[in-house]
Amino acid sequence: MKVTDKDVSYVADLSNVExxxxxxxxxxxxxxxxLGYIERLSxxxxxxxxAMAQVSDRYGADQSKQGSERFAYxxxxxxxxxxxxxxxxxxxxxxxxxSDATFFKVPKVIER
Amino acid sequence: MATTPSISTAARAKYEPIIGLExxxxxxxxxxxxxSCSTQFxxxxxxxxxxxxxxxxxxxxxxxxxxxxxxxxxxxxxxxxINETSIFxxxxxxxxxxxxxxxxSQFDKPLAELGFLVIQSANGPKRIGITxxxxxxxxxxxxxxxxxxxxxxxxxDLNRSGVPLIEIVSEPDIATADEAYQYLTALKEIILYxxxxxxxxxxxxxxxxxxxxxxxxxQEKFGTKAEVKNVNSxxxxxxxxxxxxxxxxxxxxxxxxxxxxTRLYNSVExxxxxxxxxxxxxxxxxxxxxxxxxLVVDEKWQAEIRATLPxxxxxxxxxxxxxxxxxxxxxAVLTETRALADQFESAAKAAKNPKRVANLVQSELMGxxxxxxxxxxxxxxxxxxxxxxxxxxxSGAISGKMLKDLYNLCFERGQDFLQVYDEAGxxxxxxxxxxxxxxxxxxxxxxPKQLEQYRAGKKTVIAFFVGQVMKAxxxxxxxxxxxxxxxxxxxxxxxx
Numbered sequence: 001m002k003v004t005d006k007d008v009s010y011v012a013d014l015s016n017v018e019x020x021x022x023x024x025x026x027x028x029x030x031x032x033x034x035l036g037y038i039e040r041l042s043x044x045x046x047x048x049x050x051a052m053a054q055v056s057d058r059y060g061a062d063q064s065k066q067g068s069e070r071f072a073y074x075x076x077x078x079x080x081x082x083x084x085x086x087x088x089x090x091x092x093x094x095x096x097x098x099s100d101a102t103f104f105k106v107p108k109v110i111e112r
Numbered sequence: 113m114a115t116t117p118s119i120s121t122a123a124r125a126k127y128e129p130i131i132g133l134e135x136x137x138x139x140x141x142x143x144x145x146x147x148s149c150s151t152q153f154x155x156x157x158x159x160x161x162x163x164x165x166x167x168x169x170x171x172x173x174x175x176x177x178x179x180x181x182x183x184x185x186x187x188x189x190x191x192x193x194i195n196e197t198s199i200f201x202x203x204x205x206x207x208x209x210x211x212x213x214x215x216x217s218q219f220d221k222p223l224a225e226l227g228f229l230v231i232q233s234a235n236g237p238k239r240i241g242i243t244x245x246x247x248x249x250x251x252x253x254x255x256x257x258x259x260x261x262x263x264x265x266x267x268x269d270l271n272r273s274g275v276p277l278i279e280i281v282s283e284p285d286i287a288t289a290d291e292a293y294q295y296l297t298a299l300k301e302i303i304l305y306x307x308x309x310x311x312x313x314x315x316x317x318x319x320x321x322x323x324x325x326x327x328x329x330x331q332e333k334f335g336t337k338a339e340v341k342n343v344n345s346x347x348x349x350x351x352x353x354x355x356x357x358x359x360x361x362x363x364x365x366x367x368x369x370x371x372x373x374t375r376l377y378n379s380v381e382x383x384x385x386x387x388x389x390x391x392x393x394x395x396x397x398x399x400x401x402x403x404x405x406x407l408v409v410d411e412k413w414q415a416e417i418r419a420t421l422p423x424x425x426x427x428x429x430x431x432x433x434x435x436x437x438x439x440x441x442x443x444a445v446l447t448e449t450r451a452l453a454d455q456f457e458s459a460a461k462a463a464k465n466p467k468r469v470a471n472l473v474q475s476e477l478m479g480x481x482x483x484x485x486x487x488x489x490x491x492x493x494x495x496x497x498x499x500x501x502x503x504x505x506x507s508g509a510i511s512g513k514m515l516k517d518l519y520n521l522c523f524e525r526g527q528d529f530l531q532v533y534d535e536a537g538x539x540x541x542x543x544x545x546x547x548x549x550x551x552x553x554x555x556x557x558x559x560p561k562q563l564e565q566y567r568a569g570k571k572t573v574i575a576f577f578v579g580q581v582m583k584a585x586x587x588x589x590x591x592x593x594x595x596x597x598x599x600x601x602x603x604x605x606x607x608x
Contacts, residue, residue, distance in 0.1 A: 014204075014205075014397075053400030074174070075177045079148070084162060086148075087161055089156070092161045098265070102158070103259070104208075104268040105261065106208040108265055
């Protein structure tokens with residue numbers, strides 16, 4: 001599968017990213033290079049391998065347990081004590097490019 | 113009110129509307145779905161936030177088990193099939209109140225599918241299918257006005273980012289705006305019964321988008337649909353759908369084409385407006401969320417959750433009709449909320465005559481609560497009080513009029529029935545037969561015409577006399593005693 005200039009423009013548009021002509025050329029080249037590398041995997045016969053969303057599905061679960069309990073370690077109780085607290089407000093806002101000390105501020109985006 | 117475009121009834125009859133609803137319900141957990149921040153509504157902006165829900169690089173989500181339990185419980189209440197394994201996916205879109213650039217949702221393998229609920233349509237009970245129920249996180253809130261600098265900037269509050277939601281998608285089984293209204297009402301009632309959400313529309317705990325299309329009657333293929341968003345009450349949804357159906361018919365009738373787009377409802381004008389074309393924006397590039405394991409709800413866990421499923425409203429109504437001998441109408445009113453139904457049942461079980469309790473709750477309690485703006489949990493008259501008062505009327509100790517007066521006192525003073533009754537010196541209605549006999553004599557003397565009718569065999573006239581006697585006694589007489597004495601007196605008149 002070849003990434004085309006059209007693909008790059010489309011995805012850039014969905015992400016509201018503006019690319020110059022030279023950036024677009026570079027993106028096409030880089031993406032094709034990455035995907036070409038990954039493409040080598042298709043040499044393997046995966047016809048009988050079930051689809052897997054992440055490796056932890058197979059190797060992260062506690063195999064000694066059954067059903068839900070296999071993954072139980074990856075969930076938590078609905079408690080607020082003893083877990084990481086919310087950030088102090090000032091700290092949460094500290095790295096924002098735009099803020100009025102109460103809200104994050106972004107350029108006007110109104111959908112009527 | 114909706115201002116509908118002017119299309120003729122004939123044009124309307126040529127088309128069949130198809131309506132599907134997407135409902136988002138916020139789950140009542142203490143913490144967010146993937147972090148331990150509070151879900152509390154109305155906190156100062158951007159105070160319930162942390163690296164996870166702010167979407168800071170490197171932060172990882174950890175699933176809240178309660179979200180799974182609540183979502184599964186809701187799915188069971190909606191008769192869905194639970195998928196033992198479901199997976200989370202990333203839904204990618206660009207909007208500033210979504211700091212990660214994607215929403216963690218479920219896509220091709222949702223938690224639950226193939227449910228249904230039953231509504232009361234114009235043609236009797238109708239089953240509306242539920243396509244799927246899935247778990248997802250909420251986005252933040254954008255403010256476009258009401259702050260300094262609103263002219264050229266948008267303010268973002270991320271307290272809501274990461275609040276747990278379930279999305280419930282209906283099948284396109286809904287044919288009218290009214291059915292949509294019935295569906296939402298039934299859905300809300302069921303969700304409230306499960307206790308997984310407060311379904312508060314003002315606070316955004318329940319939100320609804322409607323997909324509306326029309327097709328010529330007899331055509332198999334669906335018409336192009338428009339999605340109506342931003343509707344914050346069931347009544348407005350009904351109006352918006354009605355408007356949208358007529359608008360689409362008008363577009364087609366005048367030779368145009370319905371565009372696939374998102375439209376917003378303006379409740380003041382009663383119109384929908386195009387928001388954005390969906391052709392391009394609809395590509396969410398879903399892919400499995402690599403930061404979360406598959407969600408497995410095995411049989412054992414499902415059984416534990418199912419054990420917490422309460423009796424659902426429809427089943428409860430049917431049982432109450434048989435168990436307490438009340439009418440289906442009584443049952444409908446008394447099951448409006450789970451709290452009311454629970455309270456009624458505890459009173460009905462304590463009282464001698466459940467039917468009387470049903471009448472009392474509806475005629476004496478609910479009106480007074482409404483007038484005071486109270487819900488049943490905050491009623492001054494407890495259900496023990498209702499049961500006791502029902503028994504007092506039942507035994508003839510107090511009259512209906514006296515009961516009304518005592519209830520008025522309860523609501524004035526904010527005291528329970530038995531306290532007010534005791535403080536009033538446990539009053540009893542008059543059982544003095546001589547005084548009552550006197551009244552009856554007077555009433556008969558004053559109404560010779562009716563007495564003549566009775567003599568002539570018109571027995572129903574006795575009801576007239578009962579009414580007159582009750583009126584003359586200012587409601588203080590015991591109706592049962594009045595009936596007995598009247599019957600006896602009238603009988604003597606027959607022989608005279």
